[in-house]
Amino acid sequence: MNNMEAQRCLLCKRPKCALDGCPVNTPVPECMALYREGRLEEAGRLLFENNPLSAITSLVCDWSKFCFGHCVLNVKQVPVRWYEIEQEISGEYLKTHHLERASETPLEGKSVALVGGGPVGMSTAIFLWRKGADITIYDVNERLGGVLRYGIPDFRLDKSILEPFERMFAEAGIRFVGNTGLGKEITIEGLHEKYDAVMIGTGAEKAMNLEIPGESKPLVMQALPFLKNPDAFELGKKVIVIGGGNVAMDACRTAVRRGAETWVYYRKTFENMPANPSEIEEAKADGVQFRVFQAPVEVHDHSVIFRDCENVTDPQTGKIVTRIIEGTDHEVECDRIILAISEKPDYSPLGRFQPELDSWGWAVKDELHRLKIEGMDHVFTAGDFILGPKTVVEAVVSAKRAVEGIEQYLLGA
Numbered sequence: 001m002n003n004m005e006a007q008r009c010l011l012c013k014r015p016k017c018a019l020d021g022c023p024v025n026t027p028v029p030e031c032m033a034l035y036r037e038g039r040l041e042e043a044g045r046l047l048f049e050n051n052p053l054s055a056i057t058s059l060v061c062d063w064s065k066f067c068f069g070h071c072v073l074n075v076k077q078v079p080v081r082w083y084e085i086e087q088e089i090s091g092e093y094l095k096t097h098h099l100e101r102a103s104e105t106p107l108e109g110k111s112v113a114l115v116g117g118g119p120v121g122m123s124t125a126i127f128l129w130r131k132g133a134d135i136t137i138y139d140v141n142e143r144l145g146g147v148l149r150y151g152i153p154d155f156r157l158d159k160s161i162l163e164p165f166e167r168m169f170a171e172a173g174i175r176f177v178g179n180t181g182l183g184k185e186i187t188i189e190g191l192h193e194k195y196d197a198v199m200i201g202t203g204a205e206k207a208m209n210l211e212i213p214g215e216s217k218p219l220v221m222q223a224l225p226f227l228k229n230p231d232a233f234e235l236g237k238k239v240i241v242i243g244g245g246n247v248a249m250d251a252c253r254t255a256v257r258r259g260a261e262t263w264v265y266y267r268k269t270f271e272n273m274p275a276n277p278s279e280i281e282e283a284k285a286d287g288v289q290f291r292v293f294q295a296p297v298e299v300h301d302h303s304v305i306f307r308d309c310e311n312v313t314d315p316q317t318g319k320i321v322t323r324i325i326e327g328t329d330h331e332v333e334c335d336r337i338i339l340a341i342s343e344k345p346d347y348s349p350l351g352r353f354q355p356e357l358d359s360w361g362w363a364v365k366d367e368l369h370r371l372k373i374e375g376m377d378h379v380f381t382a383g384d385f386i387l388g389p390k391t392v393v394e395a396v397v398s399a400k401r402a403v404e405g406i407e408q409y410l411l412g413a
């Protein structure tokens, strides 16, 4: 029990941790009060009903940006570690929880296909099933979890956390059909015809490239396949990871655990890195070495050419921009290069039923969270597929919005 920590909470009337800090507005004071009284089951229920992935988000969220960072005690004292209490409540709750239909089940008789069994698919399945819908999840991977199982390494997220979900889904009759890819074994037109609603939650797994000469050489690989199955890759002695986000941090920490001397090269500075600051510190503690202000410009058979960068103020906008300094090329030898630049959603599995795109080339959705696809009126979307690479908690929030859209559509239909 984290009782001492719970007693420090001021149970604010306007809880900034929940309202300003937490994307899914976790009811922190209500749950904290229940926890103090030892009513863990009730607290667990509140958390699960608001965010079925609470046991996971409390482990992988960047709390410094969310609840912890918004605690009022931040000003003069140490903020309350709510996330530890949430882990305890939700972790326990999951062990024995069985899904229950809500008291009203307006979606009874409606069938919904969810493509993608990551955080979006998992949370959408639970929300819609509670309302009475019949759910089938299709995923190209063998098991449920998406990035939670096939991206975030074990040393950060113990995969046993997904077992209660597999158990609950099997008990509730939520079907998980693995090894089944959209655009391969199933098609969007087939799903659209067969189901009352379809949800595309296939994430953002299409890796971006550097667009530099030599990038297709065998020593270069992408971070996501490596993280999915690290043992399948021979790393050699020295690895260079290019990127500064969470994926780069997971890749470098995995490479260093496999015995490689591992370096992260990033074109801007530490403050610009999108990775959680705690992850950067943990990577350093693991022995990963960092070089900032380094832009790769060419890949050779056993090395990369980097060019130095610097931050300058753009005279037109007044903003700080990073620019390459010409004439600073230098060669760095390595056995492997892992690219962790960024990812985009892949629209190709939709075949000829391509969604409408904005001027940046990203799919757009309507007010009901539907993709705009000619001839299709019930293809919904949420999570990284529509937002780009974000976070687990944001995927849940997006799924909640899409569920509202699906419900509105199904009840109006």
Ligand SMILES: Cc1cc2nc3c(=O)[nH]c(=O)nc-3n(C[C@H](O)[C@H](O)[C@H](O)COP(=O)(O)OP(=O)(O)OC[C@H]3O[C@@H](n4cnc5c(N)ncnc54)[C@H](O)[C@@H]3O)c2cc1C
Binding pocket: 060, 061, 062, 115, 116, 117, 118, 119, 120, 121, 138, 139, 140, 141, 145, 146, 147, 148, 151, 152, 180, 181, 182, 183, 201, 202, 203, 204, 205, 227, 246, 247, 250, 349, 382, 383, 384, 385, 389, 390, 391, 392, 393, 395
């Ligand atoms: C390495 C890594 C580390 C991360 N670390 C964190 C973290 O610490 N904290 C955090 O909050 N967020 C983290 N994130 C981000 C977070 O995991 C994502 O924002 C979240 O998983 C998005 O959920 P999703 O359901 O939209 O997509 P995903 O989790 O990507 O799930 C998509 C699912 O769709 C399936 N799929 C894809 N294509 C097809 C197809 N054609 N047919 C059928 N199925 C398909 C995939 O197999 C997958 O199961 C990390 C991401 C990565 C890659």
